[in-house]
Amino acid sequence: MESSELARFEAVVLPHLDAAYTLARYLTRHDHDAEDVVQEACLRALKYFDGFRGAEERSARAWFLAIVRNAAYTWRRRGRGEALATEFDEREHSDAVAGEHPEAELLRSSAKESLGRALDRLPPEFREVIVLRELQGLSYKEISDVAGVPVGTVMSRLSRARMRLQEALQDEEAG
Amino acid sequence: MAHPSFEAQLDMYLDGELAAGDARELEAHVAQCPECARFRDARLALRAALQARAPAFPASDTLRERVRAAVRAAAPARASRPFGARILWRALALAASVAIVALGSWRLGQERAAGDTVTDEVLASHVRSLMPGHLTDVVSSEQHTVKPWFNGKLDFSPPVYDFAGSGFPLMGGRLDYLGGRPVAALVYGRRQHLIKRGHAAGLSPAAVEDAGLRVLGRLRFGDGGARRFRAAGATGGPLAFISCHATPRFSVGSCR
Numbered sequence: 001m002e003s004s005e006l007a008r009f010e011a012v013v014l015p016h017l018d019a020a021y022t023l024a025r026y027l028t029r030h031d032h033d034a035e036d037v038v039q040e041a042c043l044r045a046l047k048y049f050d051g052f053r054g055a056e057e058r059s060a061r062a063w064f065l066a067i068v069r070n071a072a073y074t075w076r077r078r079g080r081g082e083a084l085a086t087e088f089d090e091r092e093h094s095d096a097v098a099g100e101h102p103e104a105e106l107l108r109s110s111a112k113e114s115l116g117r118a119l120d121r122l123p124p125e126f127r128e129v130i131v132l133r134e135l136q137g138l139s140y141k142e143i144s145d146v147a148g149v150p151v152g153t154v155m156s157r158l159s160r161a162r163m164r165l166q167e168a169l170q171d172e173e174a175g
Numbered sequence: 176m177a178h179p180s181f182e183a184q185l186d187m188y189l190d191g192e193l194a195a196g197d198a199r200e201l202e203a204h205v206a207q208c209p210e211c212a213r214f215r216d217a218r219l220a221l222r223a224a225l226q227a228r229a230p231a232f233p234a235s236d237t238l239r240e241r242v243r244a245a246v247r248a249a250a251p252a253r254a255s256r257p258f259g260a261r262i263l264w265r266a267l268a269l270a271a272s273v274a275i276v277a278l279g280s281w282r283l284g285q286e287r288a289a290g291d292t293v294t295d296e297v298l299a300s301h302v303r304s305l306m307p308g309h310l311t312d313v314v315s316s317e318q319h320t321v322k323p324w325f326n327g328k329l330d331f332s333p334p335v336y337d338f339a340g341s342g343f344p345l346m347g348g349r350l351d352y353l354g355g356r357p358v359a360a361l362v363y364g365r366r367q368h369l370i371k372r373g374h375a376a377g378l379s380p381a382a383v384e385d386a387g388l389r390v391l392g393r394l395r396f397g398d399g400g401a402r403r404f405r406a407a408g409a410t411g412g413p414l415a416f417i418s419c420h421a422t423p424r425f426s427v428g429s430c431r
Binding site: 006009010018020021034035038043046115130134135140155165166169 | 182183190192221222226229232235237238242249
């Protein structure tokens with residue numbers, strides 16, 4: 001690789017290393033795994049760099065975080081993932097608009113849980129939209145690019161995740 | 176859940192995704208709707224709690240170093256690719272030292288101080304040319320592709336000097352500007368995409384003269400680095416400048 005191209009790659013990718021590590025840490029939940037995921041993502045980004053068009057910083061962030069996100073999910077599929085064995089199911093893990101699905105009741109812990117624990121217990125597809133929106137400040141469009149789902153899905157996942165987290169917060173405050 | 180349709184809008188509003196007109200309408204509604212106001216307040220409380228208690232995790236210095244090392248170790252593997260237009264483009268965009276002198280109606284044949292405004296302009300244009308994608312607008316080793324490319328962009332037809340005999344074939348051209356005047360810049364370089372450090376022979380005065388140009392002056396920008404400049408002009412012909420890169424590539428610019 002020509003040295004200027006390597007420099008360009010580093011200039012595009014390295015500013016987003018903190019965001020990458022944050023996302024990986026929330027998806028893998030352990031420091032070492034998150035570091036491995038980030039490194040793997042950087043090598044993949046290097047490989048895919050030719051396909052990256054656009055110098056604007058925001059789109060670079062979404063492009064790179066999509067790679068980090070996929071690297072984290074690959075890591076999960078390799079079996080070193082969470083104890084939560086249930087596959088993500090949009091219907092099952094979402095609450096109905098009017099009233100609750102019975103399954104949703106089962107999924108929710110009967111014990112009151114703290115906000116942090118509730119965030120941890122969200123299925124990763126819910127957790128990532130919260131992290132990307134609330135902690136990283138990505139737009140709906142950018143989150144949609146990172147997660148590979150339509151903007152409408154991003155919005156409904158945010159809504160469900162926020163409802164779950166709000167309940168936990170209210171439980172906390174109720175003592 | 177009260178007002179579910181407003182709640183979706185409220186989320187968009189709080190996320191900064193609602194258009195201004197809709198946002199104003201929503202604000203007006205919330206101002207007189209206690210349930211929606213409660214919903215909004217609960218969302219804001221959640222956001223505050225998340226930002227206070229769900230940490231962002233910065234990448235450690237160790238991780239940064241690990242990543243840098245891994246990327247640099249992997250990068251050379253990408254160098255061996257077929258020689259094609261894309262590689263040519265990248266090769267042309269190699270970082271380089273600057274060496275530019277402009278001649279012409281301004282002054283001839285004198286060594287010039289680096290602060291000279293004309294040379295500053297030429298320097299600026301050269302630095303621009305080093306940015307990725309700016310070295311050439313047209314990539315071709317064929318004169319009959321490069322020369323007509325300037326039609327309609329310049330009011331003169333630029334001479335295409337031939338340095339191939341000296342081992343520097345044409346690589347492409349670009350439009351540039353100097354003192355507000357359009358300039359045709361032609362880029363020449365060695366036809367090797369692997370350049371060994373320390374073995375890159377640059378443009379010699381003999382090569383300049385073989386191409387029909389006369390070396391008229393030279394500028395050196397001194398900063399301790401090996402920065403050499405050649406100035407050249409064609410007697411009786413359009414005036415030219417040559418900017419030499421640290422690697423064996425150079426641009427020859429001509430203007431009316």
